[in-house]
Amino acid sequence: MTRKLHLFMTSALASSVAFGAQAQDNSVTVVLSEELEIVEPCSSTKSNVGRVLFQNISETVTEMDPHTGLQPRLAESWEDKGNGTWRFTLRQGVTFSDGTDMRADDVAHSLVRMKSPDIACEIGAKFFGGIEITPNIIDEYTIDVTANPAQPILPMLMSTVTVTPSDTPLDRFVDHPIGTGPYTFDEYIRGQSITLTANPDYWGEQPTVQSATYVFRADSAVRSAMVAAGEADIAPNIALQDATDPAMDFSYPNSETVFLRIEHAQAPLNDVRVREALNLAVDREAFVGTILADGTLLATGITPPSTIGYDADLKPYPFDQDRARELLEEARADGVAVDTEITLIGRTNNFANVLETMEALLAMYQDVGFNMKLEMVEVAEWLERYAKPFPENRGPQLIEAQHDNANGDPVFSMYFKYHSEGQQSGLTDPVVDAMIADATAATGDKRAEKWSELFGYLHEESIADVMLFHMVGFSRVNERLDFTPSIRTNSELQLSQIQFN
Amino acid sequence: MLKFLGTRAITSAISLVGLVLLVFFLSRLTGDPTGLYLPLDASEESRNQFREIHGLNDPLLIQFFNYLGDLIRLDFGDSIRRSEPAIDVVLRGFGWTLQLAAVTMSLVVFFAVIVGSLAAFHVGGVFDRIATFFSLIGASAPDFWIAIIAIVIFSVNLGWVPTSGTGTVWHWVLPVSVLFIRPFGLILQIVRGSMITALSSAYVKTARAKGIKNRPIIFVHALRNALLPVITVIGDQAAALLNGAVVVESIFGFPGVGKLMIDSILQRDFTVVMAAIMVTATAIFVMNILIDIFYSILDPRIRY
Numbered sequence: 001m002t003r004k005l006h007l008f009m010t011s012a013l014a015s016s017v018a019f020g021a022q023a024q025d026n027s028v029t030v031v032l033s034e035e036l037e038i039v040e041p042c043s044s045t046k047s048n049v050g051r052v053l054f055q056n057i058s059e060t061v062t063e064m065d066p067h068t069g070l071q072p073r074l075a076e077s078w079e080d081k082g083n084g085t086w087r088f089t090l091r092q093g094v095t096f097s098d099g100t101d102m103r104a105d106d107v108a109h110s111l112v113r114m115k116s117p118d119i120a121c122e123i124g125a126k127f128f129g130g131i132e133i134t135p136n137i138i139d140e141y142t143i144d145v146t147a148n149p150a151q152p153i154l155p156m157l158m159s160t161v162t163v164t165p166s167d168t169p170l171d172r173f174v175d176h177p178i179g180t181g182p183y184t185f186d187e188y189i190r191g192q193s194i195t196l197t198a199n200p201d202y203w204g205e206q207p208t209v210q211s212a213t214y215v216f217r218a219d220s221a222v223r224s225a226m227v228a229a230g231e232a233d234i235a236p237n238i239a240l241q242d243a244t245d246p247a248m249d250f251s252y253p254n255s256e257t258v259f260l261r262i263e264h265a266q267a268p269l270n271d272v273r274v275r276e277a278l279n280l281a282v283d284r285e286a287f288v289g290t291i292l293a294d295g296t297l298l299a300t301g302i303t304p305p306s307t308i309g310y311d312a313d314l315k316p317y318p319f320d321q322d323r324a325r326e327l328l329e330e331a332r333a334d335g336v337a338v339d340t341e342i343t344l345i346g347r348t349n350n351f352a353n354v355l356e357t358m359e360a361l362l363a364m365y366q367d368v369g370f371n372m373k374l375e376m377v378e379v380a381e382w383l384e385r386y387a388k389p390f391p392e393n394r395g396p397q398l399i400e401a402q403h404d405n406a407n408g409d410p411v412f413s414m415y416f417k418y419h420s421e422g423q424q425s426g427l428t429d430p431v432v433d434a435m436i437a438d439a440t441a442a443t444g445d446k447r448a449e450k451w452s453e454l455f456g457y458l459h460e461e462s463i464a465d466v467m468l469f470h471m472v473g474f475s476r477v478n479e480r481l482d483f484t485p486s487i488r489t490n491s492e493l494q495l496s497q498i499q500f501n
Numbered sequence: 502m503l504k505f506l507g508t509r510a511i512t513s514a515i516s517l518v519g520l521v522l523l524v525f526f527l528s529r530l531t532g533d534p535t536g537l538y539l540p541l542d543a544s545e546e547s548r549n550q551f552r553e554i555h556g557l558n559d560p561l562l563i564q565f566f567n568y569l570g571d572l573i574r575l576d577f578g579d580s581i582r583r584s585e586p587a588i589d590v591v592l593r594g595f596g597w598t599l600q601l602a603a604v605t606m607s608l609v610v611f612f613a614v615i616v617g618s619l620a621a622f623h624v625g626g627v628f629d630r631i632a633t634f635f636s637l638i639g640a641s642a643p644d645f646w647i648a649i650i651a652i653v654i655f656s657v658n659l660g661w662v663p664t665s666g667t668g669t670v671w672h673w674v675l676p677v678s679v680l681f682i683r684p685f686g687l688i689l690q691i692v693r694g695s696m697i698t699a700l701s702s703a704y705v706k707t708a709r710a711k712g713i714k715n716r717p718i719i720f721v722h723a724l725r726n727a728l729l730p731v732i733t734v735i736g737d738q739a740a741a742l743l744n745g746a747v748v749v750e751s752i753f754g755f756p757g758v759g760k761l762m763i764d765s766i767l768q769r770d771f772t773v774v775m776a777a778i779m780v781t782a783t784a785i786f787v788m789n790i791l792i793d794i795f796y797s798i799l800d801p802r803i804r805y
Contacts, residue, residue, distance in 0.1 A: 124547075192667060380534075
């Protein structure tokens, strides 16, 4: 019996050493919250796909850096040729992981493929919807790209375009992505793990991390436990309650903004006083450090403060219940149906403590006299109410939404959220439409100025929505790594930026 | 016996067809999956393309008959979410679930039968009280809580076993242990109750009077007669495990069919939902037939 016990303890000790050890000195293990449904570069703007593929396997034509702005990546330079056409000069000496050279025809093919009608590419649908893109190869390393309608920010849009070889099929997704990035896609054991290894022929500097394994665990507590136990090195996106170790846990603005979308066509929400009252009735500061994480910022606009044109001088609406009640009384006196029941709609599991947040909002609105009820719905039902065409006979609704913009420019948000034709817009305001068109067409400082004007108009004059919070994300990083998560960690995780302590 | 098997196969097939009908139309009632797969900002043109690719533009009845036509050729269709054959996705997950269920139920049956029999033999004694106490706790404790606590204690603090995953035999220790607790508690109680009745029966008294030792009395004479109700409960518990241990699969990163089914329902991945339900239903039908056969082996009075 004693011998058996010794044997068990020895085995247990040996196994604990094995589990505790990191894979190899220069390898990392990343534990993700969900498995990748596809490993398709043209869908790598999906956060779960992007964390594995984006800039690791598949590189983009340009690269948007939140700190330094738009940078070269596979294109060394670009220039505006007028009439919606931009000329991109590509980097020479770049090869794909299958050994072929990267040339202009690959970029042209990637642009055609992302708009292919036979596959639903995320990048094409998300960033190039309604835009006709025509590539024109000038020579092996020069390509003209024409957008119709003209896109003054086409070089920025090209920061989303992942380049794949010209023989990549147009009618189906790939299951073994080929790219020019610093890593090659080695193995995908479905349901279990993905392995990448450093690309020895990479055109740029060799990364310190020589291989990476991605595993998938749905539960945040398990992901954080894996890093604590030494089984994983990075756990992006853990829950607030699991971020308990200051030595390993990082909080950072995660580029998500939470707000209540108001559909202006429905009474009583068509009255600006009612919309102002909706803003004044919320004690935003009471949420921070209680049911939302410390560091959560109060929002005045739909994009995070790092986007160009964000107006830092705008002030969040104060918590003023008396003024909210006065505004409702004024509206009632003018015949506005302020007693109409408003449905407050929340999306289940949208962010940590979303239910508590929605219940607190409901209580605050009822306190000032709104006739309101709360409905929490799952994502599919939420989408049917949030995006056009809106349901018939829906009545007045406030819909909680969380919007992600880590790209640095409000154009990615403003059209869809506020333009009359925008898929999720609750507004039909020609002034806003014109301002969006102006800002979209502008460049440089003028562009920032015009976006600022739009932020101000939406916040103070139109009172378009109830802006709530710029959210904070948490990631756990093993102390052996020299890596600080940032706003981009929400959608990508560039292994080449990781060093070891 | 052959007639019985034939009848059971036919009734199972009829049930399966009913299930296909029910699940096909119920799953479609949940709505259009397009919005879940395309970005919020996708144009109507992109949405229509997506529906066309996945055959969602046709009227529902046409979709159903197309599906049946494919099914006859054993083509379950492609997963919307994963762009690979739905049956491949399901069988991959079902393999893991089957292994997990087989290992867990083998251990459960082995230990529950031994401990339950001994508890019944010493009914009211210390062993019986301890076994009853722990089995009741096991049958009622929430497995998600046990799983998280087990990870914190045995993986993070003691470092004895990995937190999760499937790489080595040690990766199976925690998930199997957590899955073990509830059916063990339940089956132990059934064995105990059934054995108390069996041990007080006349043939056991006769065996004792003939001087037969305790071990053969318990495990040969009484147990065989006490096992019929136990087999029924084992079947129920095994069926529950074959449906997938969703919580345990989620927490321990086991890529089984239970989590796959829940994810597919939430993602409106209709082809995978259909394939998963058909595969698990078929497995449960087969298991039920095996249990019926086992009844007749245990009790010669049962003949089909």
